[in-house]
Amino acid sequence: MQIKVITGEEREKAFACPKPPEVIDKQKLPVRYHVEDFDVKDRPQRFLEAFAAILKHTNYRLALDHYIRVSAKCSRCTTNCQVYLATGDDDDIPCKRSELLLSVYRRHFTIAGVLKGRLTGNIGLTDEHIQEIADSFWNCTACRRCILECPMGIDHGMITHLGRYILSEIGITPRALVVSTREQLLGATGNTSAIPVPALIDTLEFLSEDMEEEKGIEIPFPIDQEGAEYLFLPAVSDFMMEADTLMGNAAVFRATGDSWTVGTGYYDGINYGLFYSDHVLEKVLLKIKAEAERLKIKKILIGECGHASRSAKFFYPAYCGGKNALPVINILEYTHQVWKEGRLKLDPNVITERVTYHDPCNIARPGWIVDQPRELLKAFCRDYVEMTPSGRDNICCGGGGGTVSIDEIRPYRTAIGGKAKAEQIRATGAKYCVAPCANCKKQLKELMEDNNVDCEIVGLHDLLYKAIIFEGAKNPVNEEEKVQDK
Amino acid sequence: MQAWIEFGQGPLFRLCFVLMILGLIRIFILTIIGMVEALNRNTDKIVPYRDLIQKTLMWLFPIKHLWTKRPFYGLISVLFHVGLLIVPLFLAAHVLMWKNSVGFAWFSIPRGLADWLTIIVIVTGIVLFLMRASSKAGRALSRKQDYIWPLLLVVPFITGYICSNSAIGPAAYQLMMMVHVYSANLIMLMIPFTKIAHCILVPLSQLVTAISWKFPAGAGDMVIETLGYKEYPTWVKKPRLETPVELKVKEEINAE
Numbered sequence: 185m186q187i188k189v190i191t192g193e194e195r196e197k198a199f200a201c202p203k204p205p206e207v208i209d210k211q212k213l214p215v216r217y218h219v220e221d222f223d224v225k226d227r228p229q230r231f232l233e234a235f236a237a238i239l240k241h242t243n244y245r246l247a248l249d250h251y252i253r254v255s256a257k258c259s260r261c262t263t264n265c266q267v268y269l270a271t272g273d274d275d276d277i278p279c280k281r282s283e284l285l286l287s288v289y290r291r292h293f294t295i296a297g298v299l300k301g302r303l304t305g306n307i308g309l310t311d312e313h314i315q316e317i318a319d320s321f322w323n324c325t326a327c328r329r330c331i332l333e334c335p336m337g338i339d340h341g342m343i344t345h346l347g348r349y350i351l352s353e354i355g356i357t358p359r360a361l362v363v364s365t366r367e368q369l370l371g372a373t374g375n376t377s378a379i380p381v382p383a384l385i386d387t388l389e390f391l392s393e394d395m396e397e398e399k400g401i402e403i404p405f406p407i408d409q410e411g412a413e414y415l416f417l418p419a420v421s422d423f424m425m426e427a428d429t430l431m432g433n434a435a436v437f438r439a440t441g442d443s444w445t446v447g448t449g450y451y452d453g454i455n456y457g458l459f460y461s462d463h464v465l466e467k468v469l470l471k472i473k474a475e476a477e478r479l480k481i482k483k484i485l486i487g488e489c490g491h492a493s494r495s496a497k498f499f500y501p502a503y504c505g506g507k508n509a510l511p512v513i514n515i516l517e518y519t520h521q522v523w524k525e526g527r528l529k530l531d532p533n534v535i536t537e538r539v540t541y542h543d544p545c546n547i548a549r550p551g552w553i554v555d556q557p558r559e560l561l562k563a564f565c566r567d568y569v570e571m572t573p574s575g576r577d578n579i580c581c582g583g584g585g586g587t588v589s590i591d592e593i594r595p596y597r598t599a600i601g602g603k604a605k606a607e608q609i610r611a612t613g614a615k616y617c618v619a620p621c622a623n624c625k626k627q628l629k630e631l632m633e634d635n636n637v638d639c640e641i642v643g644l645h646d647l648l649y650k651a652i653i654f655e656g657a658k659n660p661v662n663e664e665e666k667v668q669d670k
Numbered sequence: 671m672q673a674w675i676e677f678g679q680g681p682l683f684r685l686c687f688v689l690m691i692l693g694l695i696r697i698f699i700l701t702i703i704g705m706v707e708a709l710n711r712n713t714d715k716i717v718p719y720r721d722l723i724q725k726t727l728m729w730l731f732p733i734k735h736l737w738t739k740r741p742f743y744g745l746i747s748v749l750f751h752v753g754l755l756i757v758p759l760f761l762a763a764h765v766l767m768w769k770n771s772v773g774f775a776w777f778s779i780p781r782g783l784a785d786w787l788t789i790i791v792i793v794t795g796i797v798l799f800l801m802r803a804s805s806k807a808g809r810a811l812s813r814k815q816d817y818i819w820p821l822l823l824v825v826p827f828i829t830g831y832i833c834s835n836s837a838i839g840p841a842a843y844q845l846m847m848m849v850h851v852y853s854a855n856l857i858m859l860m861i862p863f864t865k866i867a868h869c870i871l872v873p874l875s876q877l878v879t880a881i882s883w884k885f886p887a888g889a890g891d892m893v894i895e896t897l898g899y900k901e902y903p904t905w906v907k908k909p910r911l912e913t914p915v916e917l918k919v920k921e922e923i924n925a926e
Contacts, residue, residue, distance in 0.1 A: 237896040241889040243708035247882035250701060254868040254875065257811040258747075259802075263739045274810030283811075333739060335729050336868055337875025342882060353897065463890025502714035503887045509714075551721075 187604045189272040198599035202592040212311065213356065215319045217590045220362060222355030228309040232292055234353035239293065242462065244346050247339070248289045254336040255279070255286070261330040261340065266579050266604040267323060275320060278330035278340040284317050285347045318356050321347045325601050326459065326585030327545040332577060344585065348460040358590045361456045365464050368452060374471070375420045375452035384451060387423050388430075395431050401654050403431075403438040409445040411480045414518075416446050417453035417472065417496070418487025419622035426622065429488050432645025435652050436519050440527045444485065450475035453492030454622075458499075458546075459586030465495060466503045472496065473504045484512045488643045490544030490621035491586075497552065514547060516620055516644060520556035523563065529653040530564040537615035539565040539647070542605070542628065543578035544621035551576050557620060557644055564651040571608045579604045581619070583627025597627060598634035606635040620644045671844045678851035684771050686855040693862025694870045701874050711886040722876045730873065743801065746794045753791035754823065757784055758854070763834070788831045795824035815864050825853040 190198065201208070201216050208214050212224045223230070239245045261278040262268055268276040275281070290297040291308050301308055321344050328341035351357060364376035373380050379387075388405035395403040406412065422430055437444050450471045457465025476484060484500065486493045493514045501509040522528045541561055547553040554575045562568050573579065582602025587593060598606075605628070609617055617639050619625050628641040709715050728735055736744040758764055762778040769775035779787075799820040802808040829850035833843060861867065 234893075234897060237893045238889075240896060241892040242886060243704075243711060243882050243884070246701070246704035246708050247878055249704065250871060250875065250878045253697060254865065254871050256865050256868060257808075257813065257816050259805065259807045259811050260740060260743070262807045274807060277807055277811060279811055331879075335732070336872060337725075337729065337879060339879045339883075342879065353893070461890070462885050463893065465885070466887065466890050498883070499885065501716065502712060502885050506713040506715060 187269050194599050198596045216593050217358040220359050227311050230354045234350050251338050252290050260333045264329045264333045270600045270603040281320050282340045282343040325580045327580030328549050352461045357460050360589045365456050376454045377420045381448045403434050406445045412443040412445040413482050414444040414485040415476050415481040416444050416485050419454050419489040420452035428646040429643035432649035435649050440522045447475045447479050453486050455495040458491050458495040469503045484510050486514050488620040490546035494546035516553050516557050530651045531653050532564050534651040535565045538567040539616045540569050540612040540614035542619040544624050545580050548578050569612050581605050581624040581627045588623045588627040598631050602631040606631050610637045617641050618644050675847050686858040690858040690861050698870050705881050708881050712884045713887045714884045725876045749790050750794035753787040757787050788827050791827045792824050795820045826850050
């Protein structure tokens, strides 16, 4: 992958600060995202206290000790970071970004570092260094593509995660994420988009009616069904923004007849904890656990959302019972499985336009969901093309790691974070780009708009909904026949 | 000078060698202990060993991976490592020395091969140094030890090559041998305390990362308890600093 470094003009636009200088002055935080006011006094000390507390109760010390010993600074990660390739700034090299935190660890939490600091009169962590970390760690999209290229096996994504966790404990976290999380954990609606239950039920009923009209068959959204096999948790924003995806999900279940349900106690898959705090991560997963227990669910089914899927799949066992935890699957896995079993029939003549597939980092990087959506798409899309690179080695949409929710940094996301992706999609010439992830969808839509690429961003189930065949119902109209009719 | 060389080849070599081995064993065991502790603390103890072994082997023998990105750098780097590992262990003269100092030894490689490998190490070591020094990203990342290591590592190879291949006078030979022996001892001594520790730690990297990603249950609560927050810390609760309006309200209440 070769992309051009941004020009000076683009850089100015991308890095323009949306905040008034007096706010930056007051918070002593020259970052481009909004942060709620918090103590500025003694920040280095509080940072170190938070760091120490986290090290005491978690396993990060193991990783940090290992990483400071093996890091060889070979600069191979430069070939894989789409942010560095776009900016060309040395500070954006994944290994250098990690060094910001590793140097603090080395100086304050290893014997050799403390001794060396005393001997050389190094005063240690300064507020300027914290400001640098706060700026740099939220420029990273946490896509973890750099780890594919690290011969030493250093996971820079984990260091970014840890750095943000420490920052969050001293009050430095993008306001957009904190506000959503506050509503999710302490608010009345209990979800990040603040959708109340009556509105949710209304939406689902409306969608059901809509589908019945279109397909001539009743397609329900089961609500609060005790003992159902699957508890369905999409990114909650889908209920407002991605109705087509939800309709596709419901249609698949209508076709297979498996029991599933949306729970009114908790219906949000989003977990910003994955981006900035283990504490939030755990609290949100415990909410899922409580809802699954209330409804006596057998499996947890996450909708089309990358980070929701990863946070549930890989951290649900960690917080909710280890081996005995409920299995977590993604809707793409489910749909692929039932299609393979022959329980889902798809019309290969409906989608005739060129389609390409964008791998959400959170589900593709671990090699978890890579082939399943491709097999599905190839089954019902006539003109399917791949991006290069793709699969486990995919390029991030540019809005990963929670940055997509920070509206004030949109210029950065679409000019730098997503630059490589925009070129990639443009090169395929596809009409539809399938992105089975709420975050990717939002980012890619903005990316297409800001970079003038003519491509419609859809979910996999959006397309599937058009092609699904129900026996005894109105089948989808063949597009070619439609043209001939005219 | 001969006595110094013999001291360097004998007692000092044994000391440095033992310190290197002990140092490496220490960090290896510390890492293993760390992993066991972490697994004990975790609720989720499932580790995907197969996938991890595959990834580890892929990096230990990066034959397939070498050509995808920066193939020249990959090739140079692999050649450097191969020579670096084989010559000190399997050169005939070294095998003899191993036998004399540690008591047992193994097979040796032919002289011609050893010479070629030595030249490869010298050339690739210098190329690696130049690549680091000439690339902007390399310079931005490098610490002192990153520049010193490739150069330090080729010193015993250069001197060793000269000693065994050129017809130099006895004085020059002794000087070269002296540099050869003492630089090699210095390298061994420094390995456990610098980035070269990766020689023993890299096989554990994937496992360390996988285990560290498994977070222990309840850690978040314990962290905020340690930090002295009551229930939820700042990222959920209202911030500790009061806004001007809140301050005004407070003042009014106090005044009443």
